Amino acid sequence: MLTFIGIALIVIGIAIFILKKIFTNNTAFKIPNQKRSFQIIILGILMTILNGMFFYADAGTAYAVQYLTGGDKMITTQGLKLKWWGRIIPLSYETSVKDIIVDNNSLLPESTQGMYNRKAQKWEFSDAIKAEISTSVIVGVNINDEAVFLNMADRNKSESKLIYGRVLPNIDAAIKNTCKLMDAQDYISGQxxxxxxxxxxxxxxGMYQVEQYYEAENSNEIVGDTTTVRRIRVNKSSKQKKFRIKRDNSGNIVRDNTNSLKQYGLKIYQAQVTGIDWESSFDERLDLQKNEVAQTQLEKQQAEREYYRAKKEVAKGESEKAKERARLEKIQIQQTIEAETEAKVAEFNLIKxxxxxxxEQFKAKSKKVAADAQYYENAKLVSAGLTPQERAEWEYKTAVGVAQQIKELSLPSTYISGSEKGNNSNLLQSLIGADLAKRMMTKEK
Structure with a gap:
């Protein structure tokens, strides 16, 4: 801009000088004098010189400055910079390159510095299906290595040449190779x-090196379940030509690095496919596939509904069985507890x-021991001899007890008495006392 203004001022100054020479004696025109024309020319020359000496560096742009002396320099900061009448090559830090699918009624966005747009091209996939592919790629320059940056700027001279001569051909090669490696059907199936x-x-x-191989399109297929297996034989089979990534003996990918963006110090910040417009025949096939998939999904949902309905009935039957089992188990447990209770009660009653x-046995034994002790005491008293008064008292106390023992005595049915007047009472007492004494002595032993 300053150069244009300076050149314009120089032309105006020269024109004024010439007009002044032509119309020197003409007073009708008021033409500035020669001094003023020289001032305008000098001002134009100064503005032209200043424009070649300085330039303004924009933000987000790196500049390669090539001086008249042959040197060059990288400038990455913004502001007013010196270029000493040298040449500057501006390169954006990040450049957006897009392939856009354009309809008949729409216009392609205009390309500017830092943003380059072009119409998407048609590419052919491995199964011969064609489609327009729109991509979005963001390329960045290397400002961390000045030597690499200056070499790239010197070889490409401008940003547009770098994009149209280096970046876009690499994008085309990458899309072409990728389409070779994949069928259109595979792309829409999740790849x-x-x-x-x-x-x-x-x-x-760097670009892949691809190689051809042939894959049998129709091959024998084994179908069946866990009990039956059937082999379906195909009478005719054809081979389909496909491509795959070439690898060396170590399994590493073989690449073509002759035109790689890495050698120019460029970095890829983003590279992705933003849209695909398939050809009409493939769109029709997709519609048929969508209908088949929708029908399959519907039938699958119906089958799942029937399956879960059957599961529900089975679960309901199992629930009723479990409920009945719980009821019977409750009755069984109740009866078992009652039987166990009765058994426990009977056992306790038996123990009781x-x-x-x-x-009772101990009570009887205690009574017997007490009676025996009483008999023993009575026998001792009889054997020791008692006074008439003591004898009468003893006879009275033991009369009741002795009466029970008399029944057990075995006395002779006949005896001879030598006394007169029938002193049988003395003899009877003597026999009772003797028998009691004998029994007591036997127990004592």
């Missing part, structure tokens, strides 16, 4: 992420009777 990965990997590290029997 879209693989497409993006292959695409970016080739831009960053047994203890009662033992108590």
């Amino acid at each position: 879209a992420s693989d497409f993006d990965r292959y695409f970016r990997d080739q831009l960053e590290n 009777e047994k203890k009662q029997f033992e108590v």
